[in-house]
Amino acid sequence: MINDFMKSVSQFSDPRFRKVLLLSVAGALATIIGLWVLIWFGLSSITFFADGGWLESAADWILGIGLSILVVLLFPAATVLISSLLLDQIADAVEDRYYPTLPETRPQPILEALISGLKFALTALALNILILPLLLVTPVYVIAFYAMNGYLLSREYFELVAIRRYDARTVESIRKSRQKKLWLAGVGLTFLMTIPIVNLVAPIIATAFMVHYSVRLGTYVPETAA
Numbered sequence: 001m002i003n004d005f006m007k008s009v010s011q012f013s014d015p016r017f018r019k020v021l022l023l024s025v026a027g028a029l030a031t032i033i034g035l036w037v038l039i040w041f042g043l044s045s046i047t048f049f050a051d052g053g054w055l056e057s058a059a060d061w062i063l064g065i066g067l068s069i070l071v072v073l074l075f076p077a078a079t080v081l082i083s084s085l086l087l088d089q090i091a092d093a094v095e096d097r098y099y100p101t102l103p104e105t106r107p108q109p110i111l112e113a114l115i116s117g118l119k120f121a122l123t124a125l126a127l128n129i130l131i132l133p134l135l136l137v138t139p140v141y142v143i144a145f146y147a148m149n150g151y152l153l154s155r156e157y158f159e160l161v162a163i164r165r166y167d168a169r170t171v172e173s174i175r176k177s178r179q180k181k182l183w184l185a186g187v188g189l190t191f192l193m194t195i196p197i198v199n200l201v202a203p204i205i206a207t208a209f210m211v212h213y214s215v216r217l218g219t220y221v222p223e224t225a226a
Contacts, residue, residue: 001185004216007098008208016093017204020086025200039067090207091161099215105164116163120156127152146190153193154186157210178217185213 011017095102127148134141155175162171175182189209192202 001188001213004209004212005188005205007212008094008205011094011097011208012201012204014093014097016089017208020089020204021201023086024203028200087160087203087207088164090204091164091211094208094211098212103165116159120152124149124152146187149190149193150183150187152186153189153206154182154184157186157189157206158182158214160207161210161214181217185209 012021128145131141131144131148134144158175158178159171162174166174189202189206192205193199195202
């Protein structure tokens, strides 16, 4: 697993990696800034206390900081959605360099990719909001956050690369048969997604990593093409 990660990081010299990196970083930053602007604009437009004063200012700051933290915590879902149309280029680059003998990929409609990315983002958003009450018990929340997002990210990135050669039903069957190993990889990816600055390039690393990992698990070449 570590070797798969190191190979993924080392390929950032590839022009296709740099192109996707620049577009992903720009999109991620624009999303975060946009959400923060909306949060603070919204709070400044809402009056919680008729008399205003320090109570109003305190409420605005507390809610603003809380919602800003929430935006950061939900960054994994946002980055996947933003870069979902670009990550196929990363998989292509990895295959061209390390696995040139793999069979041709099957065409995936843009709408299918969009729906898949949106479905994942909404699911991740809903589940992360669901576990927020666990913040009252911080250690439990941390464990739940990494366990849950480990599952979500391992599923999303495995499906992203596997769907290039399998139909959706086969992808789901393979994923379930390797679920424990994929989950462990997903926990590591979740950790990357929550590190400031690193999380801007994490989707690229995750995609490249999952190509290597899937090949090593023997789940990346259809039996008819083996």
